[in-house]
Amino acid sequence: MAPAPPRNQRDHRNQGKTFLVTGGNAGVGYFVAEELAATGALVVLGSRDAAKAEAAMAALRSRVPGAHVRHLPLDLADLSSVRTAGDRLAHGSTHGSAPDPAIDRLDAVVHNAGVALDDPPRRQTKDGHELMFGTNHLGHFALTQGLAPLLSAAPAARVVTVGSFAARSERLDLDDLQSAEDYRPKRTYGRSKLAQMSFGFALDRHLRALGSPVLSVVAHPGGALDGLTPSRPPVHVTSPARRLRTLPAGLLVQGKHAGARPVVRAVLDAEVRGGQLWGPRVFGLRGRPRSEPVPAHMADREVASRLWSISAELVGADPDLGFRSRCR
Numbered sequence: 218m219a220p221a222p223p224r225n226q227r228d229h230r231n232q233g234k235t236f237l238v239t240g241g242n243a244g245v246g247y248f249v250a251e252e253l254a255a256t257g258a259l260v261v262l263g264s265r266d267a268a269k270a271e272a273a274m275a276a277l278r279s280r281v282p283g284a285h286v287r288h289l290p291l292d293l294a295d296l297s298s299v300r301t302a303g304d305r306l307a308h309g310s311t312h313g314s315a316p317d318p319a320i321d322r323l324d325a326v327v328h329n330a331g332v333a334l335d336d337p338p339r340r341q342t343k344d345g346h347e348l349m350f351g352t353n354h355l356g357h358f359a360l361t362q363g364l365a366p367l368l369s370a371a372p373a374a375r376v377v378t379v380g381s382f383a384a385r386s387e388r389l390d391l392d393d394l395q396s397a398e399d400y401r402p403k404r405t406y407g408r409s410k411l412a413q414m415s416f417g418f419a420l421d422r423h424l425r426a427l428g429s430p431v432l433s434v435v436a437h438p439g440g441a442l443d444g445l446t447p448s449r450p451p452v453h454v455t456s457p458a459r460r461l462r463t464l465p466a467g468l469l470v471q472g473k474h475a476g477a478r479p480v481v482r483a484v485l486d487a488e489v490r491g492g493q494l495w496g497p498r499v500f501g502l503r504g505r506p507r508s509e510p511v512p513a514h515m516a517d518r519e520v521a522s523r524l525w526s527i528s529a530e531l532v533g534a535d536p537d538l539g540f541r542s543r544c545r
């Protein structure tokens with residue numbers, strides 16, 4: 218697929234706002250960042266790889282002339298990096314040739330970055346947690362606490378968690394959240410996404426109970442394949458041959474640009490409510506975004522509450538994630 222021409226201009230709907238997209242350097246996250254940058258906001262790419270973040274910022278600027286973008290070093294598989302990331306945003310960074318000024322509020326964070334392993338062996342984060350549960354769930358859980366002051370400082374911030382269709386058929390094993398006893402990579406991935414989604418819904422209940430203006434929303438991209446995704450050199454290039462091979466799959470699933478749409482909707486749409494689940498309309502796999510019923514197992518309060526306390530203990534977080542004292 219030939220690269221689409223750049224947009225002629227940004228609009229200014231969200232000038233003055235700041236959005237953080239974890240894993241904004243690639244895949245769905247890149248396209249979320251592109252859409253958000255086009256609204257005039259400052260978009261911060263949370264990425265563990267400076268070269269990939271630079272490449273994504275170059276692609277973003279070529280697509281969205283005048284885009285305000287910035288890189289935040291962030292490795293979700295390393296809790297010390299997660300803690301530093303919140304501080305860097307709040308206090309600015311003096312590292313590098315172009316120091317980043319502090320920001321005083323965060324209008325949304327998109328918990329998008331994710332790792333999915335297909336095969337054993339079981340791998341671990343720097344802190345010794347199973348890699349998918351540790352990165353996808355625990356990393357974002359800890360990041361939420363680090364960002365609580367900045368989110369609470371915005372008039373109506375959102376935490377948007379990117380879940381997955383794969384979580385529908387999974388159930389959490391609260392006695393073996395890290396698959397230490399029984400490791401099956403696909404199941405462990407699905408459960409890590411379920412943990413994220415369960416936390417996303419629980420976070421909204423928590424915020425409502427506190428009277429906080431912050432909303433927590435869950436969105437998922439359906440099935441999103443690189444081969445159906447338009448090129449964004451140097452971040453991603455789909456060759457004509459690959460595009461042709463993947464074309465039949467387009468009957469069922471979509472590209473990552475389209476997978477980004479429910480996520481962008483969850484960030485921007487004034488009609489979106491906390492605790493909602495957004496995904497693609499056709500079998501939850503492709504198509505325009507819509508709000509979906511939340512499956513009962515994702516809204517199970519008892520499971521979510523145990524998951525929350527175990528997660529807080531594992532990452533050394535404040536049990537209320539730092540939101541309590543800052544609500545209005």
Ligand SMILES: NC(=O)c1ccc[n+]([C@@H]2O[C@H](COP(=O)([O-])OP(=O)(O)OC[C@H]3O[C@@H](n4cnc5c(N)ncnc54)[C@H](OP(=O)(O)O)[C@@H]3O)[C@@H](O)[C@H]2O)c1
Nearest residue numbers: 240242243244245265292293294329330331380381440441
């Ligand atoms: N694609 C699908 O069909 C699909 C379906 C359901 C749900 N999802 C969810 O959608 C989200 C995006 O998926 P995708 O298909 O766009 O994946 P992707 O193309 O593989 O991109 C994943 C992103 O996550 C980042 N990442 C991985 N580990 C990280 C870490 N330790 N610290 C910081 N960033 C890290 C990657 O950074 P690097 O470039 O440095 O690796 C990359 O930017 C994920 O949460 C995934 O679970 C995807």
